[in-house]
C-alpha cells in the first residue's frame with residue numbers, strides 16, 4: 001500500500017489539520033514507512049488465529065470487558081470541566097459559528 | 105410505469121437506565137445545563153469508559169423480542185466525526201460486530217401478517233444538545249452553546265431490512281416496535297419527545313426489478329403519523345422524478361411537520377467517512393448463554409403471544425386486548441383482577457373505561473395510582489351482587505383511586521349502598537307515581553318509554569341508590 005499526497009490531504013481534511021506542502025510530503029513518506037512495516041507484519045500467516053483484542057483476554061485472565069452496575073454518582077468537579085473550556089456562557093460551552101455563511 | 109416502493113428503517117431508542125452508557129452520571133434530563141457531566145462523558149484526556157451492565161441487558165432483551173441471534177462476542181468501535189455536541193470527536197458505537205443480528209418483527213397490515221427483517225441491534229452513546237444564539241436555528245447563528253447532559257446516554261439502534269413496502273407499513277412497524285420497547289420497559293418510546301427517533305431510507309424500482317434503486321434518507325419525523333406522511337411525500341416525489349425521465353440522487357431530506365413537506369439537508373462532501381475502528385479503551389463484550397437465558401426468562405411473554413392467549417382464554421374483543429397489553433403492568437393488573445373477581449369481561453371494561461379515564465384526566469399511570477387489582481375486584485363484586493349501582497360505583501372508583509381506600513369502606517361512608525329491599529322502595533314508587541300524573545297518563549296510553557321518566561325520578565329521590573330493576577317492578581305494580 002502506498003500513501004499518495006492526495007491521501008494525506010484527504011486525511012488531513014478529515015482530521016481538520018492544516019498542512020503545508022512540505023509537511024504533506026514529509027507525512028506521505030512517514031506514513032508509507034509505517035504502513036510498509038505493517039506489510040512486513042502482514043506477511044505472517046494468521047489465517048487460523050483470531051485477532052488479539054487484549055493480552056489479558058488472550059492470557060485467559062479475563063473473559064470480557066469489565067462492567068459496572070447501573071448506579072449514579074455525581075461528579076463534583078463540574079465547574080473545573082466548564083472552566084477548562086476557552087469560552088463559556090450560562091454554564092455551557094461556547095463554540096464558534098458552526099455553519100459558514102456560504103453553506104446552506 | 106408501475107413502481108414498487110422499498111423502505112428500511114433505522115430506529116434509535118434511549119434506554120431506561122439510571123446512569124449513562126459508559127460513566128455514572130445520571131441520565132435525567134430537564135436538569136440545569138451541564139449538571140450531569142464528568143470527565144468520561146466530556147472526553148477528558150485519560151478518562152476511561154466502563155460499560156453499564158443494565159444497558160447490555162436491556163438491549164439483549166429487545167434483541168430477543170425481535171427474534172435476533174445474540175452474538176456472544178461483540179465489539180465497540182469509534183465512529184469519528186467532528187461536531188460540537190460530540191466532545192470526544194468520536195461516538196462509541198458498534199460497527200462490524202454488533203450485539204445482535206438476523207431477527208424479524210411481525211406486524212399486522214390490513215389483516216395480514218407481514219414479517220419484517222431486523223438486520224441488527226447495537227448499542228451506542230447519544231450526543232449532546234446545542235443551543236444556537238442569534239438565530240432560531242443553526243443557520244445564521246452567531247455562535248452556539250453546548251450542553252452535555254445528554255452526552256453518553258445509552259442508545260440502542262435497531263436497523264430493519266428493506267422489507268417494508270408502503271409508508272403505512274412503515275408507520276405500523278414503528279408503532280409495534282414502540283409498543284414492544286414500552287412493554288419490555290426498555291424505552292418509553294416517545295417520538296414527540298425524542299426518546300425514540302426514526303430515520304427512514306426509501307427508494308423505488310420498477311415492479312419486478314430485484315436490484316435496489318437509489319435511496320434517499322428521511323429524518324426529523326416526530327410522530328408515527330409524520331413517519332407515514334414524510335414517506336408518502338418522498339414516494340410521490342421519486343415517482344414523479346423517474347416518470348419524467350429524471351434520476352434520484354442519494355441525499356438526506358428533513359421532514360417539516362408544519363408544511364408536511366421534505367427538504368434537502370445541507371450535505372458536506374466526505375462527511376460520511378467515519379473511519380470506524382475498534383475502541384482500544386474497551387475490550388470485546390462477551391455475553392454468555394447464561395446471561396442470555398436469564399434475560400429471556402425475565403422478559404416473559406411478548407405482546408403478540410399475550411394477544412393470542414387473551415383472545416382464547418378470556419374471550420374479550422381484540423381491540424380491548426390491544427389496550428390491555430399496552431404495558432406489561434396493565435396486562436398483569438387485568439389478569440389479576442379477572443382472576444380475583446372471576447369476571448374477565450367486566451374487569452376489562454372497568455380498566456379500559458373508567459380506570460383509564462381517571463388516569464388520563466389526572467395524567468397518571470396505573471402503576472402510580474393507588475388502585476390495586478384486589479380493590480377493583482371488590483368493587484366489581486359489589487356491583488355484580490347489586491350492593492351498589494353502576495353509577496355509584498363510578499364515583500366510588502374515583503375516590504378509591506384518589507385515596508387508596510377500600511370499596512366497602514367508601515360505600516358505607518358515602519351511604520351509597522344500593523337499595524334492593526322492596527319494603528324500603530315501595531313508598532318511593534307510590535310517591536313518584538302520585539307526583540307525575542302526565543307520565544302515568546302517557547304510559548297508560550301505551551307510551552312504554554314514559555316509565556323511564558318515573559324510574560329516573562325514583563333514582564333522584566334515592567340519590568341513585570335504588571336498584572333499577574326492583575324499582576321498575578314496583579312502579580309497574582303501582583301503574584296496574
Ligand SMILES: [Zn+2]
Pocket residue numbers: 124127128129140141142143144145146256
Ligand atoms: Zn459522565
